[in-house]
Amino acid sequence: MKYNDIDFNDKTILITGGAGFIGSNLAFYFQENFPESTIVVFDKFRSEERFSNGNLKSFGHYKNLIGFHGDIICGDINSKDDMQLLEKYDFDYIFHEAAISDTRVYDQEVIMQTNVNSFYDILEMARKKNAVLVYASSAATYGSQPSPQTVGMEGPENPYGFSKYAMDQIAYRYMKEYPEMTIVGLKYFNVYGSREFFKDKTASTVIQFGHQILSGKAPRLFEGSDRIVRDFIYIKDVIQANIKACTPKKNGVYNVGTSKPRSFQDIADILQKELGTDYGTEYFPNPFTGYQMHTQADISTSREYLGFEPEWELEEGIRDYIEEIKTIYDTEVADG
Ligand SMILES: NC(=O)c1ccc[n+]([C@@H]2O[C@H](COP(=O)([O-])OP(=O)(O)OC[C@H]3O[C@@H](n4cnc5c(N)ncnc54)[C@H](O)[C@@H]3O)[C@@H](O)[C@H]2O)c1
Numbered sequence: 001m002k003y004n005d006i007d008f009n010d011k012t013i014l015i016t017g018g019a020g021f022i023g024s025n026l027a028f029y030f031q032e033n034f035p036e037s038t039i040v041v042f043d044k045f046r047s048e049e050r051f052s053n054g055n056l057k058s059f060g061h062y063k064n065l066i067g068f069h070g071d072i073i074c075g076d077i078n079s080k081d082d083m084q085l086l087e088k089y090d091f092d093y094i095f096h097e098a099a100i101s102d103t104r105v106y107d108q109e110v111i112m113q114t115n116v117n118s119f120y121d122i123l124e125m126a127r128k129k130n131a132v133l134v135y136a137s138s139a140a141t142y143g144s145q146p147s148p149q150t151v152g153m154e155g156p157e158n159p160y161g162f163s164k165y166a167m168d169q170i171a172y173r174y175m176k177e178y179p180e181m182t183i184v185g186l187k188y189f190n191v192y193g194s195r196e197f198f199k200d201k202t203a204s205t206v207i208q209f210g211h212q213i214l215s216g217k218a219p220r221l222f223e224g225s226d227r228i229v230r231d232f233i234y235i236k237d238v239i240q241a242n243i244k245a246c247t248p249k250k251n252g253v254y255n256v257g258t259s260k261p262r263s264f265q266d267i268a269d270i271l272q273k274e275l276g277t278d279y280g281t282e283y284f285p286n287p288f289t290g291y292q293m294h295t296q297a298d299i300s301t302s303r304e305y306l307g308f309e310p311e312w313e314l315e316e317g318i319r320d321y322i323e324e325i326k327t328i329y330d331t332e333v334a335d336g
Contacts, residue, residue: 001033001236001240002033002243003239003240003243003244004243004244004246004247004307005247006243006246006247007034008030008033008034008037008093009034009035009036009037010036010037011034011037011038011092011093012037012038012040012089012090012091012092012093013030013037013038013039013040013091013092013093013094013095014040014042014086014089014091014093014094014095014131015027015039015040015041015042015095015097016042016043016077016094016095016096016097016098016122017042017043017060017096017097017098017099017101017136018040018041018042018043018060018065018072018097019041019043019045019060019061019062019064019065019072020043020059020060020061020064020097020098020101020198020199021059021064021101021191021193021195021196021198021199021203021235022097022136022188022191022235022238023041023043023095023097023098024041024064024065024068024195025193025194025195025235025238025239026095026097026239026242027039027041027065027068027070028067028068029239029243031068031069031070038070038071038089039068039070039071040070040071040072040073040086040089040091041065041068041070041071041072041073042073042075042077042085042086042098043058043060043072043073043074043075043098044058044060044074044075044076044077044098045058045060045061045062045074046058046059046060046061046198051102051105051107051110052106052107053102053104053105053106055102055104055105055200055201055202056200057100058100059101059102059198059199059200059202060198061198063198064195064198073085073086077098077114077118077121077122078113078114078117078118080121083121083125086125089129090129091125091126091129091131092131092132093131093132093134093246094122094125094126094129094131094132094133094134095134095135095242096119096122096133096134096135096136097135097136098118099114099115099136099163099164100114100115100160100163101199101202102160102202103138103140103158103160103161103202104158104160104202105159105160106158106159107159108159111159111160111163112159112162112163112166114163115160115163115164115166115167116163116166116167116170119135119167119170119171120170122135123170123171123174123183126181126183127174127178127181132182132246133181133182133183133184134184134185134186134242134245134246135167135171135183135184135185135186136164136185136186136188137164137165137167137168137185137186137187137188137253138160138161138164138187138188139187139188139189139190139231139255139257139292139295139297140156140158140160140161140164141154141156141161141162141164141165141168141187142154142155142156142161142187142292142295143155143156143157143158143161143290143292144157144290144292144293146294147261147294147295147296148259148296148297148298149255149295149296149297149298150255150298151187151252151253151254151255151298151301154168157290158290164187167185168185168253171183171185171253172253175251175252179251181251182246182248182251183251184245184246184248184251184252184253184254184306185252185253185254186238186241186242186245186253186254186256187253187254187255187256187297188233188238188256188257189230189231189232189233189255189256189257189258189295189297190204190230190231190232190233190257190295191204191232191233191234191235191238192204192205192206192207192232192233192234192235192317192321193206193234193235193236193238193317193320193321194235194321194324195235196235197328197332204232205264205267206232206267206271206317206318206321206325207325207328209221209267209268209271210271210275210322210325210329211325211328211329211333213268213271213272213275213277213279214275214325214326214329214333214334215329215333215334216279217279217282218279218280218281218282219268219271219272219279219281219282220281220282220283220284221264221265221268221281221282221283221284222264222283222284222285222286223283223284223285223286224286225263225264225265225268225281225283226263226264226265227263227293228263228264228286228291228293228294229261229262229263229264229293229294229295229296230261230262230264230292230294230295231257231258231259231260231261231262231295231296231297232258232261232262232267232314232317233256233257233258233297233310233312234310234312234316234317234320234321236311236312236317236320237256237258237310237311237312238256240308240309240310240311241254241256241302241306241308244306244307244308245306248305248306249304249305249306249307250305252301252305254299254301254302254305254306254308255297255298255299255301255302256297256299256302256308257295257296257297257299257310258297258299258310258312258313258314259296259297259298259299259310260296260313260314261294261295261296262314265281266314267314267318268281270314270315270318271318271322274318274319274322275322
């Protein structure tokens, strides 16, 4: 699938965070559609280290890259020495996905260092190498701002959301100071799809509910889940947004969602339909404060300046994804 006229063959592409969910999907997108491109994945991969919330410090996993033939560099975006390893490449495009992606890490120092300090280096690299820069921002920058969430109306309510908000502000300054650069930030809403499994508990509820159902149990949802709605966006639409972001009509930060919010209950019900089960639902109290109850991306500027048009309804995305949910269950979950 090609989303615009860019021929990425003979181009050199950096994907930071390329061993993670979205980054690895980008890597395979280029490999499959532009076999002559030079693709460089830069990722810290996972170690055994964990945050105080029990989650791993980074989710990159080699299994996301099995079948990938490009260059892989294991490095930390916080390390100047590791970043030096990228100097020899003449990048045309940089997709910056590396980050602490876990929205429930509250150590402000580590989040700001990882997500924000490194961003100055990425921006400078893009400037010096004259590369197009597309980076991952987030819907978490909106906190509990009312729907539809609109770029410019942010109100982050946790350190992760603030770190992405800070990245956007730095990007805006660069866009102003260096108008010759191409810089686009993408505020992803709730992404689901292939290669997200290794995000463990931070993977989308689509795979989590899917695996609960496959284990023969009713999916476990927060009480009132028919009223908790989110803008769920399928990974293939996220790839579309990244490709279209390479030829923006205007530099900027854009929402990446469907603008059609759906409830967590919908996800559970669609999954049961796809898997042919009728287990009902198990409800439990929502333990979180500061929980987003309603998100809906305003994608008017994404449409206008990127030409972004979401193609996947929730039902279609889950149908497209269901075989992988089953395979991952069989290979990674079922045997313990
Ligand atoms: N998935 C979503 O729903 C979503 C929503 C909004 C924003 N985002 C953003 O999109 C980007 C990609 O998210 P994802 O879902 O693929 O998450 P992910 O955790 O699977 O991918 C992030 C990757 O960055 C790597 N990484 C982390 N710290 C690093 C460091 N210090 N140096 C080098 N690599 C490091 C990890 O190993 C991982 O492979 C992130 O910036 C995330 O914040 C994701």
